[in-house]
Amino acid sequence: MLGRFAMPENRKDHVDYGIDISSWQGSAIDWNAVKGNNISFASVKVTEATGYVNPHATAQVDGARSVGIHVGGYHYAHPGDVAGQVAHFVAQLNARGLLGSGSLWPMLDMEHHTFTGDPNGFVAEFIREYRARSGRRELLVYANQYWFTRRLRAGEWADDGVILWCAQYNGNPGHVDYSHPRLAIHQHSQEGIVPGFTGFVDRNATVGGWRVGSFVLDGAPAPAPAPQPAPAPAPSGWVSYVIQPGDTLSGIAARTGTTVGELASRNGITNPNLIYAGNTIQVPGSDGSGGGERYQIQPGDTLSALAVRWGTTVAAIAARNGIADPNRIYAGNWLIRP
Template identity: 50%
Template sequence: MTDYGIDVSHWNPVNDWNAVRGNGITYCSFKLTEGTGYTDRTSGPRVPAARLAGVVPGGYHFARPGNADAQADHFASHLRQNNLHTNGSLAPMLDMEAAELRGTANDFVPRFIARLRAATGVHKVLVYANLDWFTHVLNPGKWADDGVLLWIARYNGNPGNPGWTHPKLALHQHTQTGTVPGIGGSVDRNATIGQFALSHLTINGGNAPAPQPVPPTPTPPTPPTDTEIYTVRAGDTLSAIAARYGTTVGALAALNGISNPNRIYAGQKIRIRGGTAGGQRYQVRSGDTLSGIAAKFGTTVAALASRNNIANPNRIQAGQWLTIP
């Protein structure tokens, strides 16, 4: 059974944790710290409220270039302050996405984990990154021991199925524009993967399930003829690239597995178009209309109805999956 959760920072106003829990959300990772000096002051007061509503809380640290030991100590201090180092809490998470860490990431991660374990006594640690990092930067074989689980960001609209596999891959952040009752605006939504469950993600919870055989990697399909790749230059922004090619920031981020549209780096390869036709999927939520979905993805009601064999565009239902043309 898939377990659903969220991760939040000061950008996400939470008004009603009981409503959040009522939406099937069972866990939440709160941003606590960043680098060696930043603390998200909104998280502390919200942790007890989440726990009281039955949402399992945990904390995460956004890694920056610099001293890994000092960052781990900073994070550990706030885990203890918020009782997020205790049994039953969601395991602490290390967020690896700062472009400046790409060249040293596989040295930073194990050092941070070792120091965090020494400072908190917590053995289980989650390591979060997007698809690009897991395929081109991070080497879990170097540092993912029996206490490390992986958390991937890939916004493909298919919860629990990120399209990338690893024996320790336990969580999938499948959207950054999710909606949850009790939370104002968009929020990151997450789902457990395969045999992993919430119990495997908590401190002193169950052991991770035995790794399943990984099927052979299929030969990648030939890219569509309209595929175009853009190499990011110094000073580029994703919004400027989107405007130049007549697309949207959301479409580029989804197509390229970019978790933070504000962070791209010179030399990065951005797919502008191609590979999405008939492939991106969206699950209808309560209150959705076909016209609203069409506007969100830059298409038309007629195109959506035709692609999904919808006879009456005024009748769609929550939970229904749509393929975006």
């Protein structure tokens, strides 16, 4: 599906990439790997309604901060009792230092199915209550493309202290079928692949000329990451590969011309039947001609165009990557060059 993305580490356009997470992602996250995938901001679910607190919020916030990712908190809104929800949210933001300089702007998540009628009064009141209680003006407001086009009237409440965050899983990061001068963030996938997570994660990209510094409190830099030891060099002739959902060690071995035993030995895998999407392993790589390099499919790519560019054939690319239908490839997925 178009929503599955492992975004490139070295995109040359002016886009910043981020994630939003909740208790589903737990606290066993390799934040150095996340940072290494060019993730510069993260929004962590902190509260819901008037009583719920994400039990992993503190660990998630601290982990993101430890590697220099701008991190903020979000509130999953329910209808009713705006003042109670704001009080709950602000208290939990303060408990984790998420109203301090360098944090991502807090976010109001408007998507709960029990909202009926006109939700704009709720959003406007939430903004007023949040500003009065927190002493901050800055707030992100998140909803999906349907809400922004059919239910929300951002012109009534999105002043210069509000930035919009729109979800549309269209396979085209930073490009949304909704336009507003305050739209800055696009949630382009709910099945994103990010090294450091063992499952899917929501992925986001900035829109137009917006950059992450525009929605960081006080515009201050995030804390500098702690120094990390240099990674061990890859075996000669081998390259890094990020395990994808559905991969098996036997399948990877077949694609890369090696054996399950050799992959397990090289990568310290004790149980060849147990590997995790998002983890990075070493696989046989290039002979100097470019083969074995990983490439992320970009919007507009076709296998025939890539074959011409790489001096190979569509059949060779399809065989190397286990592609059953060469006419169906998806932006954001990864290929191994033959």
